[in-house]
Amino acid sequence: MAEDQLSRAFTALADPTRRDIVARLSLADATPGQLAEPFAMSLQAVSKHLKVLEEAGLISRSRDAQRRPCHLETAVLDEMTAWVDRYRRNAEERFRRLDAVLAAMDDDMHDDAHDTQHNDEHQQDEDEGVASP
Amino acid sequence: MAEDQLSRAFTALADPTRRDIVARLSLADATPGQLAEPFAMSLQAVSKHLKVLEEAGLISRSRDAQRRPCHLETAVLDEMTAWVDRYRRNAEERFRRLDAVLAAMDDDMHDDAHDTQHNDEHQQDEDEGVASP
DNA sequence: GTTGTTATCAACCAATCGGTTGAGAAAGAG
DNA sequence: CTCTTTCTCAACCGATTGGTTGATAACAAC
Incomplete structure (x- = not known):
């Protein structure tokens, strides 16, 4: 699976359901139940999506009785x-x-006819080391 | 699978190998062979990654003899x-x-003790309609 | 023509993803 | 205490992903 932070983040936003959740959380915190309501899928499925978002660091969860309100982290x-x-x-x-x-x-x-030496395609600094298998 | 443009784009960048390819293409166009060289995987695997990037609209490919140079699209x-x-x-x-x-x-x-009515958590405009299953 | 280089296509495989159902934990309400 | 609400965990399932190997296409060089 996606091991690093950036991979988890891009993976999380690659799903339209999760992007919709993020969009709504940008307007107001919400509980899993509230977030699941508009979707045609089970609460458990939404709970899984929230777990993916949380492990990507995109949301955090607090506690309010049985409820687990979700909060968008920027x-x-x-x-x-x-x-x-x-x-x-x-x-x-x-x-x-x-x-x-x-x-x-x-x-x-x-x-x-000047002696123009155009020198594009030069190398620059590089990070994100060569991906390991 | 990822049906819309944005899902394909985020999916494409969710993989560290593909992010590395994008990083290098941001410095210079390159052929599949050149792009595959630093990786510990087959050329065919890299070719698949390039296909994902192309279908996401992140790169385009031209033609130069047998070579298919890749170009980053912004x-x-x-x-x-x-x-x-x-x-x-x-x-x-x-x-x-x-x-x-x-x-x-x-x-x-x-x-x-004023009669303060604080009214956060109001609804705003919304796009990205409720995700279809 | 044949040979060599470059890249893609096709089939396969183990692992992961996105959903399901069922069981159970955690907390308030009667 | 029991009952209900809210949510997570566990097991399962079909589809997709990311890699492999082998065959093939397209082109240059000889």
């Missing part, structure tokens, strides 16, 4: 946007540089 | 951050209002 959501945004920015920065190179080549076409 | 990454950020903001805005209510209650303690 820290892991932050980590997710940070990850996605980092690589989106990497890519867009790369495209921006490529556009600049193409523009320079276009200039040379109209200008003269 | 549009779906944008949709993912948009989704996550929306509900993170919902939650944080809600917490901010709750803090305000608590501060007002604290004021009343020091002030006098």
Whole structure:
């Protein structure tokens, strides 16, 4: 299964039922019973979904008599946007540089034959070590 | 399986191997062979991962002789951050209002007994309709 | 043509996922 | 105490996942 935090978080949000739960918890805390009500599935199934969300760190649960109200935690959501945004920015920065190179080549076409050395596809820093099997 | 775009995208990034591929593609386009090289798994396995990423709309593939260079697409990454950020903001805005209510209650303690009606947990707009089974 | 390289397709397999039902724990109400 | 409500745990089931190996397609090089 998904071993690390980020894998658990993405796995959790990969399910539309769980995304709907997160969407509703963003508006108000709710008990498993309240969360299960609009779905055409058993309370036990929703309970499993909540467990997945909790183990991903996306929600926390307190206690109120028999009830176990669920609360959305935003820290892991932050980590997710940070990850996605980092690589989106990497890519867009790369495209921006490529556009600049193409523009320079276009200039040379109209200008003269300069010795342009365009040097895209260079390596940068890297984290998230090579995935282990 | 994951039927909608967002589910496919989150599912795709739920796997550490695929996240590593995305990370490297954010720096430079690469062929399946180049992408498979650092992994301790077969080229066929990586080819499957690329198929998942492609069907999620996260990468596109062109053609160069036998090679099928992969290119990271940023549009779906944008949709993912948009989704996550929306509900993170919902939650944080809600917490901010709750803090305000608590501060007002604290004021009343020091002030006098006013007829404060604090009205959190109200409903807002909602999309992502109730998930179908 | 044949050979070599690159990548995908197909079939298989163990493990996981998302649901079910049934039993039981935990707490308030009579 | 018993009864009800709320929720979780356990066992089961079919479908999907993530890997494997083997065959094959597509193209370059010879």
